[in-house]
Amino acid sequence: MxxxxxxxxxxxxxxxxxxxxxxxxxxxxxxxxxxxxxxxxxxxxxxxxxxxxxxxxxxxxxxxxxxxxxxxxxxxxxVRQQSLEEKMQVLSSNGLEIKLDASTWFQPKYADLGKLHKEKGEEYIERLLKPAVRSAARAVVGRYSPEQLYASKREAIQKEILEETQVLLKNQYVQVNEILVRDVSLPTTIKDAIERKLRQEQESLEYEFRLTKATKEAERQKIEAEGKARANTILSQSLTDKVLKEKGIQATVELSKSSNAKVIVIGSGEEGMPIILGNN
Known part of the structure; x- marks a missing residue:
């Protein structure tokens, strides 16, 4: 122990x-x-x-x-640039539902980070950014028809949504750098109708082009024919018997100078023009 x-x-x-x-x-x-x-x-x-x-x-x-x-x-x-992916359902100018797929590039303003935390909190993306982007998208898309949205207005939509969002977030300590519209989806029936209309417009333009081309070609041929007719008229009026006889004499002289074998008969014919007989 x-x-x-x-x-x-x-x-x-x-x-x-x-x-x-x-x-x-x-x-x-x-x-x-x-x-x-x-x-x-x-x-x-x-x-x-x-x-x-x-x-x-x-x-x-x-x-x-x-x-x-x-x-x-x-x-x-x-505080780096971040990306927010949003899929939204908005209405066009005529009340049709449009599906919009967009990306928002954003970042908090560095100098105002304390104010952002105090006034908006860590959930500022859900509380502040998403509602602003959705509201801007609804306002902008509502100005356009489905045909405009489908055809050629995507770049304009992007720019307008960005501007609307920046206005909504002014003095809210968040900087939105860019909004990219990746896809605009229309109802299938509307999309098919727009595509048919676009095809018909294209066919109509093609027909008008062919018709215009044919009309211009007919006009060209008419002008060409009229020109030839006027030329023939002028030529017929200028070709007198003396001119023709002189041309014949010139042709005979040129032929006589040729080395090919020939027989020249002087003073033959109704007008006294030479007749040349020979071979090559």
Missing amino acids: DSYNQFKMNNKIPKVTLPLVVIGIVFLVILFKSTVTIGSGEAGVLYKTLGGGVVTNEPPMGEGFHFVAPWNSVFVYE
Whole structure:
């Protein structure tokens, strides 16, 4: 028994060691609570529990390692450009349901991150951004007919939705950089009707083109025929007997100069023109 008691006494933790262990643990907890690491593309909003709440009059905490008082908190936000994918059902100008598939590129305004956290909270995308985009899309699409939406108005729609959204989010601490309309889906019956109408318009334009071309060709042939007729009339009026006789003499002279074998009978014929007999 004496040996056992002696062993217990030799291995007993000194009384001074226990408080040191407790103090060390408390220190580690405080140290852990007093540091925060903010990642790449992020920023932190400081909340002072004993000092007025959310800090809005100072720049956000940047990337890296920071010490904060253990009774304070840091709320981390992504400040890089982000993308919000939205599928919406909106109405056209004539009340038809249109399905719109769009992407919104946005980011919180860095300098106003404290105000965004204080006034809108961490759920600002659901509370603020989505309703603004949907409202802008409804307003813009409602100005157009299905034919316009289907044919050639996508770029105009994108621009107008962006402008409407930026107006709605003015002074709301969120920056909307771009809105891309990926797809505009119409009801099948409306889409088929529009495609038929477009085909008919194309066929009509093609027919008008062929008709115009044929009309121009007929006009060209008429002008050409009239030109030839006038030329023949002028030529007939200018060809007198003397002119013809002179032309005949010139032709005879030229033929006589040819090296080919020939027989020339002078003064033959009704008009006294030469007759040339020969072979090549």
